[in-house]
Amino acid sequence: MKIKKDIESCKVCVYRGLLFGELDDIEYNLVNTARKEVLYSKGEVIKTEGDEIASFVYLRKGLVKLYKTDGLKKDRILSINKPGDFVSLLHLFSNKHYPYSFSALEETLICEVDIDVIKHLINTNGKFALSVTRRMGKIADEIINTRFEQSRLQIKGRIASILLFFSDQVYHSKTFKLPITRREMGELIAMSTENAIRTLSEFNKDGIITLDSKTITINEYDQLKEIGEKG
């Protein structure tokens, strides 16, 4: 973990429009002075379940997993967040403590803004407040939908939808390096590691994907999509 010094203004941030589009110059300044950028290397834990929620956390580069630890070694992954995702927004106003942990799957850069600044802006800028509620709804909708859909699918469908998630939404390529282990794959879909492996092998054998340890190539995109929707 390393706090960056030479940070750029939110005004030139590519993700600015997602949430901060309604702020004027003075308000941008407020955010910028209350803001820090922090760099985490692969594997580092960013927040631990139970930590106080003191800031708005926002993912600039990299990839993080949100997870809960279940006593011993049985983690379960709630979701995977990519650049542009507002990691803590959904719980920022309702929870005093993080209901999950999150850690970096790759080298990850986050922005942190003090929670009081966000609350002040909601209190004083109605348009900003509205865009916060809009964004919260979208985040909730996405998590709930994903979980709901997964509960309907069998293992092949679940694995397929994860591969499509990485291909479509994270790497925008049919070939990518899987950023999670096979075990984490199981934790993400609530299935055993062994069966996650078996399913990947099967897709490989059937020619739907090509496996080279961590590198995955999707050969039959349409077929994988159908498995992810109906299987």
Add this chain to the structure above:
Amino acid sequence: MKIKKDIESCKVCVYRGLLFGELDDIEYNLVNTARKEVLYSKGEVIKTEGDEIASFVYLRKGLVKLYKTDGLKKDRILSINKPGDFVSLLHLFSNKHYPYSFSALEETLICEVDIDVIKHLINTNGKFALSVTRRMGKIADEIINTRFEQSRLQIKGRIASILLFFSDQVYHSKTFKLPITRREMGELIAMSTENAIRTLSEFNKDGIITLDSKTITINEYDQLKEIGEKG
């Protein structure tokens, strides 16, 4: 469905503090004039998936189920809402159309407030805006947590946690009349009707509960609680 005429002011509503605590008299008036109360009888569909979200819907009396229909006859229930729940709040600002249907499980009274009034209040009353974000976070947290917990449990644990939900959070009694069919029970926990029945029968045989068609009595509360947490 029947629109009530003699409606009382939000100011004397028992649920007022949950969301509208920050409004002044003029603002209350605004809500009251934009508000209607609608009564639905058991079984009536209140909103259908795809309907426009034009109002803030809020449950005063009764019980509703939120569900998605899956082509033929395979519904899946997302959650069950009880008095005091803000049915549409989570999606009010982000979705133009309902991503699910909801219908009355008992005779149900809802309040509907035009969406533009709510947006106007968020825009002009910062404290109200903050309480909306707080409430949205709580709603999301509850849904996500419930789904996440359920995904970890086997059928016995899932059935147990539903029975505890009705006993603790809806009827506040160890004896209650189950408001859903066995089939809906299956739809709620993503299991087959037959296995939902079998599990209830098993609890009955073991003396944990007493079954009399729709009427359920919880005899061994602590044991059921343990099954709901660890099973």
Add this chain to the structure above:
DNA sequence: CGCGGCTTTGATGTTCATCAAGTAAAGTGG
């Protein structure tokens, strides 16, 4: 009073977890 939906139980097969055992890869301390 008969039809359709709800409920129930049993039998059968599928899907998946678990156990076991071994190989490969990656980190760790001397």
Add this chain to the structure above:
DNA sequence: CCACTTTACTTGATGAACATCAAAGCCGCG
């Protein structure tokens, strides 16, 4: 840099959990 240890990956075998199919009783309602 190598021996050592741990973690990740893989495959097969077995059994548990659950879905599905089938058949029949029940109950409310037109």
